[in-house]
Amino acid sequence: MAVDNILGKESEIDYAAVPSVVYTTPEVATVGMTEKMAVDSGINIKIGKFPFMANGKALTHGEDKGFVKVIKDRSTNKLIGASIVGPNASDLIGVLTLAIKNNITEEQIKETIVAHPTTGEAIHEAVLSLEGGAIHFDS
Template sequence: TVWMRLGTEITIVEMLETILPGMDVDLTSQAEAIFKKQGMKIMTSTMVSGANKVNGRFELSLVDAKAKKDKPKITCEKVLVSVGRKVDTSGLGLGKAGVKTDKRGFIEVDDQMKTSVPSIYAIGDVVGGKLLAHKASKEGEIAVEVIAGEDSHMDYRAVPGAVYTEPEIASVGLTEQEARDQNFELKIGRFPFRASGRARTMGMMDGLAKVMADKTTGKVLGVHIIGPKASDLIAEATLAINLDATAQDIAESIHAHPTLSETVMEAALNAEGRAIHILNK
């Protein structure tokens, strides 16, 4: 979205059915609608089968990922290939050291970041999971604390992630699909930024905050936000999951007004059927 705001025409070609695969369904559907409204072209369930340079421009051949039929070609000035990352630990001499890896090549560690060799620790992208800098930093802290004699353990329940688009996208905990796959009964609250006084004064009303909680215990299982300052707002949700807080705990905490953080509070209130500034369904 940065290049689009600078005046570049952007087309996203995605093989899967949605952009941002792996994120919560509300975020992906909102993101796709918002980006299209901004002028971005999004082609999902589409594969690039070939590329040729013609008169200084690139001509991409496209195929429908489901029907396996050719689609109209597109022509562009630049092509950015972003299809993920692959682990490469082959040159580290892990086998000689006796350090075990999984079938994909990631180093196997326990929740204290210990490898199969007691004196060797590993952190960051080489151990798999979410390939995020802040996750790696926390793993480093845990490893150092354990080496120093502390009984520290890594907790992966609440590792936030953010996408720095406009608007921002942030998520922590389980997605709705992951929670249902784990047989949780859910109570879900949503609050649109359009109903936030602060978002309205900023002229940034697209998006929503979503809070999911266990219907039995009330504990927060996941929070997903697309909207202004989402990467900052997700910190409250991360703390809530770390502390086993409930949606009611967030809902009953006084949030300064007018602030964007009220969207998380209102989403938690909506999960309890008590939202103030929208109708509760």
């Protein structure tokens, strides 16, 4: 960013896609808009949530506390915010940061094949739950 600006290429940080992490146990990570921010901005949203207690890898490792929460804009089907509380939240938030930064839609994430068993599946499941389609949890 700084080098681009020095070289005369105007560039700005997209603060909507800067993750925040708290290194507690469990870890907490967020990116994009919160539910309150979106509602206060007049955005018609839908929330998807998936608990780690329904994730095979988290259960196997005894790290089943927490969840993945995603927020989509109903008018565009794009993810606009997310939060993760649980195992590897600091690592997992990067996937959601990429999705928000690049305007990835709910459908594009649904169509993505994810490795199994991984805690990353919880992201996929949270997105699937936006329309009641989570595989390993009845939302």
